[in-house]
Amino acid sequence: MTKVGIVMGSDSDMPVMAKAADILEKLGVEYEMTIISAHREPDVFFEYAKSAESKGWKVIIAGAGMAAHLPGMCAAIFPMPVIGIPMHTTSLGGRDSLYSIVQMPSGIPVATVAINGGANAGLLAAKILATSDPELLQRLKDYSQELKEQVEAKAEKLAKVGYKEYTK
Incomplete structure (x- = not known):
C-alpha cells in the first residue's frame, strides 16, 4: 500500500525528489510521485492534499x-x-525556499530538511513510518549499518594508500 506521497512544484525539482524516491525504494516503502503547482493549479493541488x-x-x-x-x-x-x-534557487541559493518552508505559523508544522x-x-519519512512497522525499522537499522561500513572501508583505504593516492 502506498504510504508516502511525493509532490514537487516543477519538473526541475526531479533530481532532488528522485533521491527521496530512491531511498524509499531501497527501504521497501511504496510511494506515489507527481508534479503539482500550488500557484498555477490550486484546484488540482487542493484535491491532491485533501484526498491523501x-x-x-x-x-x-x-x-x-x-x-x-x-x-506549507x-x-x-x-x-x-x-x-x-x-x-x-539561482537568485538566493535556496535560502528563500528554506525560510518559506521552515517559518510556518503556529499550528501548521512542516518538518524541513536541508536545501x-x-x-x-x-x-525521515521512513523513520516516521517505522514507529509502527518493526520490519521497516530493521531495514533502517541495516541501512545505518551499511553507511557505517562504507565509512570504515573509506578510512581503511585512506590508511592503506595515503591521502595523495586516495584523492587521485
Missing part, C-alpha cells in the same frame, strides 16, 4: 523553490506529517 488521507498516505514529502508554498499548504490540509524540501535534501526527506 483517504488514500492511506501517512506522510507527504513536498519539494518547492522560491516562494515554496507547496509544503500540504500541511494546512493534510493532517499527518509533511516533510518540506527547500530547493536551491536539496531529498535523501534525508526519504529517510
